[in-house]
Amino acid sequence: MTFASSTPVKFNSVEFRDGQQSLLATRVTTEDMIPLLKRMDEVGYDSMEMWGGATFDVCIRYLQDDPWNRVRVFKRFMRHTPLKMVLRGQNLVGYRAYPDDIVEKFVECAAKVGIDIFLIFDALQDLRNCETAFRAVKKAGKKIEGSIQYNISPFHTAEKFVENAKEQQRMGAELIHVEDMAGLMTPPAAYELISALKSALDIPVHLHCHCTGGMAEMCYWEAIRAGVDGLDVCVSSLGLGPGHPPIESFVAGLKGTPRDTGIDVGQFTSLNTAFQYMRKRYAEYESRLIGVDVGCLQHQIPGGMLTNLENQLRTMNALDRLPEVLSEVTRVRADMGYPPLATPSSQMCGAQATTNVLTGQRYKMVSKEMRDYCRGMYGMPPGQISPELMKKALEGEAPITCRPADLLEPGWEKAKSEIGDLAHSDEDVLTYALFPAIAVDYLKKKYGQEA
Structure with a gap:
């Protein structure tokens, strides 16, 4: 077995953000995370992603759990592991663009409470929407992790991804994160993309895959062979399904190789018991999409969104319509110009597909968010929006061409x-x-x- 690198593979822990978002609808409270933190800090992770994404919204909407205090609590216990948050560019932790002064203030406060690494992405890969956040993180003296939203479309190729990553490096990114949020990546694609990024960039490259399509672990292995620097993982009892590959598999599989992690696999026994208890405690929120869903290769819905979409249809007594909704997602995404289905484009696409199915008419009702998307308020999509959707959404209004935040008042x-x-x-x-x-x-x- 040959490896393009001989450095130890590093791991980013995602249990407390994307792990619980993908499997437990983001409902885990700070209180229930605390008993695990000291042990997690001793594992030897390169970083821990524990904030951002949907966590902020869920904390204040459902849990009455102070999201800012969550970071302070983690910082008290995590003495060795840098804390990371996922920041949706100009959308921060919300679902629309916020003014530049709000973006700047948010980054300032997040840095003060304890965020060390800001994983910044834009759902449409429109880097104009990341400029203010990049500048604010630099000003705060924290680390910028740029992001590539991996997806499959006529407008997304390895060359395009590399071009985007090089621009993020030029903007100040110190690490590039490749996010396969829907579990679409194939092993050959992983090897090709990671090899291309490692050849083109002067900064580390990390890979993040979901297990939805059943190929994530194979992709991780091929990425390791291609020289990837780090991987996003969960402990095995909070992994797989629409979640992430288990860290133990790679610690064991790399032992004795040039990329040996040096991490003791034995320490995960007690951690797994604790996460199993957590999973049982939040069983009412657990995704029923356990196993492999090769349908993700068509609908391209991220793991976390699958769980939430399932919960929403269940509350409407329409869970039996899920296959129809997933099929409609494919058509709506094409109409939207093939955006990567990351937040908030994934929510817009999923909501519109649900509305189309439940009303029985395509675009009879178009949400305000979808209208704003068609106006260009979320940025420039990779492809052209379909004339039918543009007509229903804008009713003759012309879309904008400037950076969306330029139109927002402080x-x-x-x-x-x-x-x-x-x-x-x-x-x-x-x-x-x-x-x-x-x-x-x-x-x-x-x-x-x-x-």
């Missing part, structure tokens, strides 16, 4: 004024600025006031 002082004395800190103001519809009730409960 938001910080406005948010401070609107939330007033209910905010006790800059963090509270940001929570309101990001989620005004739910933040007021959340903050009232947080401070013991009537909601």
